[in-house]
Amino acid sequence: MQPRIQKRHHARSVRLLLPGLVKYRLATIYHKYINTISNWIQRFEADNDYERRATKQTGQLTAEQREWLLDFYTMHPVAFFDEAKAAFEQQLARFISISTVWRALHQHGLTWKVLERRAMNIKINDIVRFTLELSTIKWCQMNIQFLDEVSFDNRGMLRSRGYCLKGKKLAFRGEFNRKARVSLLCFISVDGLVETFHTDGTFDRSKFIECCRAHA
Structure with missing residues (x-):
């Protein structure tokens, strides 16, 4: 037997060295306590292996609770983990960690995907009417003004990712909720x-038309 043996032993080396060696000699070779070597020998003689038995871990959530989480993300696919945690604890009166929410989603095949934004199509008649109105104006550089709206807040306006099953696209159709903000309506010329003009929140149709009339 070679005098030097690495600390990170392989299972095969244990099987080869166990026969014919006393416990204290094995403890010296592997830098282990004699009790540890005794446990190795007992497991090796019983199961032909010295590794610890792997215990199957049972999830912390019941089937009904997992089903509730899946239904929650079906209705709210862009919800953050802390929002799902708060809704779960409020609805089921049970503490849950954010990591448990993450594991439950991934065990059921939900993945983190980019959200596809699908805007509502404008009517073709409105485009034609707007084009005809512009064609009646004699344009020059001095009477052209650009109009833009800009908003400011402390975080991003929209969420860009959410959870859904593998192989399916995640799409959210409808109005996108925004946080409270201040908006500016700016007129720029050459x-x-x-x-x-500024307003709290965002410009609605009446505020927008009112500002345009005031500017004209």
Whole structure:
């Protein structure tokens, strides 16, 4: 037997070295306690292996609770883990960790995907009417003004990812909720910034038309 043996032993080396060696000699070779070597020998004689028995871990959630989480993400695919945790604890009156939510989703095949945004199509009649109105104006550089709306808040406006099953696309159709913010409506010409209007939140149709009339 070679005098030097690595600490990270292989199972085959244990099978080869166990026969014919006393416990204290094996303890010296592997830098282990004699009790540890005794446990190795007992497991080796019983199961022909010295590794610890792997115990099957049971999930912390019941089938009904997992089903509730899946239904929650079916209705709210862009929800964050902390939001799912709060809704779960409020609905089922049971503590749950964020890591448990993550494991439950991945065990059922839900993955983190980019959200596809699908805008509502504008009517073709509105496009034609707007084009005809613009064609009646004699344009030059001095009477062209650009109009833009910009908003400011402390975080991103929209969520871009959510959970859904593998092989399926994640799409969210409808209005996108925004946080409270301040919006600016700016008029810019070839000479620079002409006039600005601001409002709390975002400009609705009535505020937008009112600002345009005030500027005109």
